[in-house]
Amino acid sequence: MKRLSESEFKRLFRRGVSQIINEDELLRMMQSGRPLRLKQGFDPSFTDIHMGHVVGLRKLRQFQQLGHQVVLIVGDWTARIGDPTGRSATRPMLTGDQVKANAQTYMEQFFKIVDKDRTEVRWQSPWFEKGIFGLEDVIRLSSKFTVAQFLAREDFARRYSEGHPIAITEFLYPLMQGYDSVMIESDVEFGGTDQVFNCMVGRQLQEMVGQKPQQVFLMPLLVGTDGVQKMSKSLGNYIGVTDPPAEMYGKTMSINDSMIIPYLELLTDVPDEEIEHFSTGMADGRLNPMTVKKRLAHELVKDFWSDKDAGEAADEFARTVQQKEVPDEIPVLKIAGGSTALLSAEISRAGLAKSRSEARRLLEQNAVEINGKTVNEDLEMGKIDDGSVIKVGKRRYIKVIREK
RNA sequence: GGAGGGAUGCCGGAGCGGCCAAUCGGAGCAGACUGUAAAUCUGCCGCCCUAAGGGCUACGUAGGUUCGAAUCCUACUCCCUCCA
Numbered sequence: 412m413k414r415l416s417e418s419e420f421k422r423l424f425r426r427g428v429s430q431i432i433n434e435d436e437l438l439r440m441m442q443s444g445r446p447l448r449l450k451q452g453f454d455p456s457f458t459d460i461h462m463g464h465v466v467g468l469r470k471l472r473q474f475q476q477l478g479h480q481v482v483l484i485v486g487d488w489t490a491r492i493g494d495p496t497g498r499s500a501t502r503p504m505l506t507g508d509q510v511k512a513n514a515q516t517y518m519e520q521f522f523k524i525v526d527k528d529r530t531e532v533r534w535q536s537p538w539f540e541k542g543i544f545g546l547e548d549v550i551r552l553s554s555k556f557t558v559a560q561f562l563a564r565e566d567f568a569r570r571y572s573e574g575h576p577i578a579i580t581e582f583l584y585p586l587m588q589g590y591d592s593v594m595i596e597s598d599v600e601f602g603g604t605d606q607v608f609n610c611m612v613g614r615q616l617q618e619m620v621g622q623k624p625q626q627v628f629l630m631p632l633l634v635g636t637d638g639v640q641k642m643s644k645s646l647g648n649y650i651g652v653t654d655p656p657a658e659m660y661g662k663t664m665s666i667n668d669s670m671i672i673p674y675l676e677l678l679t680d681v682p683d684e685e686i687e688h689f690s691t692g693m694a695d696g697r698l699n700p701m702t703v704k705k706r707l708a709h710e711l712v713k714d715f716w717s718d719k720d721a722g723e724a725a726d727e728f729a730r731t732v733q734q735k736e737v738p739d740e741i742p743v744l745k746i747a748g749g750s751t752a753l754l755s756a757e758i759s760r761a762g763l764a765k766s767r768s769e770a771r772r773l774l775e776q777n778a779v780e781i782n783g784k785t786v787n788e789d790l791e792m793g794k795i796d797d798g799s800v801i802k803v804g805k806r807r808y809i810k811v812i813r814e815k
Numbered sequence: 816g817g818a819g820g821g822a823u824g825c826c827g828g829a830g831c832g833g834c835c836a837a838u839c840g841g842a843g844c845a846g847a848c849u850g851u852a853a854a855u856c857u858g859c860c861g862c863c864c865u866a867a868g869g870g871c872u873a874c875g876u877a878g879g880u881u882c883g884a885a886u887c888c889u890a891c892u893c894c895c896u897c898c899a
Contacts, residue, residue, distance in 0.1 A: 576894070576895070637841095637842075638853085639841090647825095647842080647843090648842090661852060662852085663852095664851060664852055664853080665851085665852045665853075666852095666853075667853055667854080668851085668853045668854070669853085669854095670853095671853090699850050699851085700850080700851075700853070700854095701850050701851040701853080702850085702851095704851065704853075705851085728851090728852085731852095732851075732852055733850095733851075733852095753865070755865095764844095765844095766861085766862065766863090767862085767863075767864095768861080768862065768863075769844080769859095769860085771866095772844085772845080772859060772860080773844080773845070773859095775845095775859085776844090776845045776846060776858070776859065777845080777846060778844085778845050778846070789865065791865095804844070804845065805844095805845085805852065806852075
């Protein structure tokens with residue numbers, strides 16, 4: 412394995428990195444010529460990968476390109492506990508089948524970014540399964556740590572002081588995650604900054620059994636489309652890797668201007684110099700943030716779909732959002748000849764509003780247009796011409812087709 | 816085992832007998848504006864009724880007191896804290 416060039420070093424160790432424990436040691440290991448085992452775990456309690464995860468997966472791919480080996484841990488046991496990181500909501504127990512199905516979907520998405528040929532997939536079951544791992548092991552493992560150590564972890568400390576419950580099983584989570592490191596003889600564990608504690612437990616456990624403790628590679632958490640909280644599915648502020656091009660593009664355009672640069676750094680290969688240029692340009696007003704954001708949106712759609720899709724999504728955005736034109740394809744609402752049904756009822760029936768009350772509110776708020784003309788009155792459907800286009804809100808359309 | 820505190824709308828969190836479909840913040844939605852589905856401002860934000868009005872269902876669950884309850888009482892369920 413060759414020495415890292417200056418630019419490779421910067422790309423790997425500086426961009427999109429929050430903290431590396433221990434950087435010098437990791438560098439030494441990389442120069443040794445041995446392919447490193449890069450640990451990345453996930454809980455099959457969810458299926459969809461979003462941009463927040465992509466930050467780490469891209470980093471894994473960069474290491475793979477230098478010949479290193481990813482070891483993907485399917486946390487079929489830890490999924491039963493639920494990672495305490497972040498929120499305290501208890502997760503429902505999953506059945507074995509659900510876990511398998513989730514893992515399947517997850518991996519399909521995972522390998523959109525990470526090189527499958529340089530990935531080893533390991534399930535936790537072989538070392539945590541009943542009959543192999545017993546109470547004795549649980550006791551042995553947990554006796555190595557103290558409550559004070561665990562309460563030092565920021566999010567346990569916070570929940571404890573705020574009077575929020577912490578289940579005993581949640582203490583087991585880091586232990587299990589750490590044990591994984593031992594079982595796969597991990598060289599480096601990758602994770603978001605919220606994973607420090609869990610990763611450090613892995614280091615300690617490895618050391619206790621005489622393994623060389625893993626290095627820890629931490630990446631920043633991506634802020635979600637709301638611009639405040641970390642991107643997560645449960646908060647609904649995410650851009651999924653399987654989102655269709657137009658949606659991916661649109662969601663990206665809706666992010667806060669202040670997040671454009673971080674997104675470019677963490678999610679794209681746009682060169683540093685160019686990002687620097689964007690950054691200063693926007694700061695002194697020479698560049699319109701919208702232009703830069705369009706570039707970002709294009710990059711993302713290009714990476715997950717294709718350059719062509721990105722171009723189409725961009726056109727679509729320009730037409731429907733900026734020029735406020737009607738999109739090419741819109742759903743059809745079939746209506747009987749002399750229907751006396753009211754517009755509000757049909758709007759909610761067609762799913763353009765959650766309830767009829769909401770449809771009425773939208774009418775009042777000038778949010779409903781028929782063929783480009785704002786409508787306030789709750790018309791009878793029979794009075795609407797065949798082929799009319801009804802627009803509700805910013806981007807919900809439907810076309811009326813009359814049946815005889 | 817004992818003592819205290821709590822359960823409110825998507826989330827956080829007020830209210831503590833009528834003025835409560837419930838203050839406020841966040842999220843969401845809409846309108847205006849705009850160089851963007853950014854920011855900002857304004858409005859909306861349980862459901863149903865062709866409706867300046869009316870009805871129904873809601874404040875952990877089940878009963879009760881009262882002309883009237885999210886607010887008081889009783890039991891139950893769940894959660895938190897402290898003592899043992």
